[in-house]
Amino acid sequence: MxxxxxxxxxxxxxxxxxxxxxxxxxxxxxxxxxxxxxxxxxxxxxxxxxxxxxxxxxxxxMITKPYVSGAAYINRMSDYCSACAFNPKTNCPITPLYWAFLARHQKNLMDNPRLRMPYVSLKKRSEGRRGKDQATFQILRDALMAAEPVTPKDMP
Ligand code: SF4
Structure with a gap:
């Protein structure tokens, strides 16, 4: 129980x-x-x-920063990834979503001391990858709103 x-x-x-x-x-x-x-x-x-x-x-x-994570954390803390159509190290959408979240909310979150390192890493992320992060966010938002499934083939 x-x-x-x-x-x-x-x-x-x-x-x-x-x-x-x-x-x-x-x-x-x-x-x-x-x-x-x-x-x-x-x-x-x-x-x-x-x-x-x-x-x-x-x-x-209640907490000092948003409780958000990419695929590596989910893979480390659970057994979900082993049975998933996505690969947490290559085409999983959760990690791009994580970076897109930090980019969208940068103005409000960048001064949070616990997010200093993630924002340093975000700064090093190339424009191309940041564009794919945002595209992944849009694809998943649209799929969620339409109640449609997302597969690896849908990833940018
Ligand atoms: S979408 Fe799949 S691969 Fe990505 S974190 Fe979730 S279970 Fe793991």
Missing amino acids: VCLNMRTIATRLMILSNLATLLDVQPRELADWFWVAYTDAYDWVVEPNVLGMGTFALGEL
């Missing part, structure tokens, strides 16, 4: 909230979706977990 609960919390925070945040989903809409979709949707779980931690909707009230 504990393991199931930890796995539920991990997917809510590390996977679904991460993906939603990287795609600029409205935090309130995401929290409302969790209320419907998860069996452990209690107010003490969903509201702080999604609004406070998962989406950074409360700013630095």
Whole structure:
């Protein structure tokens, strides 16, 4: 039971909230979706977990930086990548989404001391890669809005 609960919390925070945040989903809409979709949707779980931690909707009230990550972190912390059509080291869209997120929100986040290194790395990212990051964001946003699946062939 504990393991199931930890796995539920991990997917809510590390996977679904991460993906939603990287795609600029409205935090309130995401929290409302969790209320419907998860069996452990209690107010003490969903509201702080999604609004406070998962989406950074409360700013630095609960955590010191947005809880976002690229594919390497998901690959390290879970076994999802081994069964995925994407490869976390080559064509996975999560890492470009991560960089596109940092680029879009640079004005608000670049002074956060815990994001100093990621912003140094973003600065070194070539214009071509940054363009692909943004294109990946647009492809996944459009697919999400249309409720369409995304495959490796759709990647820029
Ligand atoms: S390879 Fe698949 S499971 Fe792994 S981070 Fe990318 S999309 Fe997610």
